[in-house]
Structure formats: C-alpha cells, structure tokens
Amino acid sequence: MIVEQLVVTHAGSRGALLPLLHAIQREIGFIPDEAVPMIAAGLNLSRADVHGVVTFYHDFRRQPAGRHVVKFCRAEACQARGSAAIETAMALKLGVAMGDTRDDGHISLEAVYCLGLCATGPNAMVDGQPFSRIDHAAVSRIADMVSV
Ligand code: FES
Structure with a gap:
C-alpha cells in the first residue's frame, strides 16, 4: 500500500508529519481516516496529534475530491x-x-x-x-x- 511505503520513507525524519501528509495527499488525493493510526505509529506520535493536524489545515482532504x-x-x-x-x-x-x-x-x-x-x-x-x-x-x- 502506498501509504505504508510513504510512512516508512518519512519515519525517522524530524518534522516528518507535514511532508508525509502532503506526500499522501499528492499520491492518493486525500488523507484516509484509516491511515491515521499507521501514520501515528510510524512517526511515534499520538493518533490525536495526527488527527489534529489533518483537521486543522484546510488543504488536507479527508475524502476524495470531486471531479x-x-x-x-x-x-x-x-x-x-x-x-x-x-x-x-x-x-x-x-x-x-x-x-x-x-x-x-x-x-x-x-x-x-x-x-x-x-x-x-x-x-x-x-x-x-x-x-x-x-x-x-x-x-x-x-x-x-x-x-x-
Ligand atoms: S481575502 Fe484575499 S483573495 Fe479573498
């Protein structure tokens, strides 16, 4: 799965969350809710931290965009x-x-x-x-x- 690959690629980098979220959205068009636990585990953050960033920034979509x-x-x-x-x-x-x-x-x-x-x-x-x-x-x- 592309999200897993991106998490592995970004894990271990300082300040990886925003670049990772942008990379996921660039690849699949949105940040699926199901990806939040995987991102949190990969970056050693809480799910609340990841969810908070995804919902705070208007640029991140939680569902695929329309045509x-x-x-x-x-x-x-x-x-x-x-x-x-x-x-x-x-x-x-x-x-x-x-x-x-x-x-x-x-x-x-x-x-x-x-x-x-x-x-x-x-x-x-x-x-x-x-x-x-x-x-x-x-x-x-x-x-x-x-x-x-
Ligand atoms: S307030 Fe700047 S473009 Fe709308």
Whole structure:
C-alpha cells in the first residue's frame, strides 16, 4: 500500500508529519481516516496529534475530491466585498454545501482563506483557474463550467 511505503520513507525524519501528509495527499488525493493510526505509529506520535493536524489545515482532504474543485475565498477582504451572499448562491447553484462533495462526486466546494487577489473579490479558484469580482452572473457561468 502506498501509504505504508510513504510512512516508512518519512519515519525517522524530524518534522516528518507535514511532508508525509502532503506526500499522501499528492499520491492518493486525500488523507484516509484509516491511515491515521499507521501514520501515528510510524512517526511515534499520538493518533490525536495526527488527527489534529489533518483537521486543522484546510488543504488536507479527508475524502476524495470531486471531479471539479471550487475553492471559494472566505477571508476578510472578500467578506468586505460581499462574499457571504455569493458563497450562498454558489452552494445553491452547485448543489453542494461548503466543505462538502456532491453525492455524485462531481463537484467539491472548499473554503480557502485568501487567494492573494484581495482587491478584486469575491474570489474563487475553479479547477486551478482564478475567478475575481464574482457576482451572481459569474456564479451561473462557473456552475455551467463545472457541469460537464
Ligand atoms: S481575502 Fe479573498 S483573495 Fe484575499
């Protein structure tokens, strides 16, 4: 199993947890809950330590991502530009709650906390492509884009 191999590769290195978690996510797309005891044992940490790091960092997924990933900015500058209402519209239009993946596995909607485009919010990243000044019309365009 790839996770076991990665744990063995990283065991014994100082500060190995974050590099190991990134390596697992890069290889299989998420950090399975079942991997937490193996990671803890391999790095001589408690399961709570590993679980705490996995759940603290928004970049780590605990389930496979959808085919399309919409990362929507929730940080202050975008909030000041009306992102909360746009986020609600986005979730409704995409048919998925923030932080979740649609039941058909087609779309994931994830929170991010600043994309570095603060002056042009509300902002999102759709399959790695930035979108700025998102209004209700843009929400519809994004929904059409990720519908295929
Ligand atoms: S606050 Fe949204 S991009 Fe910076």
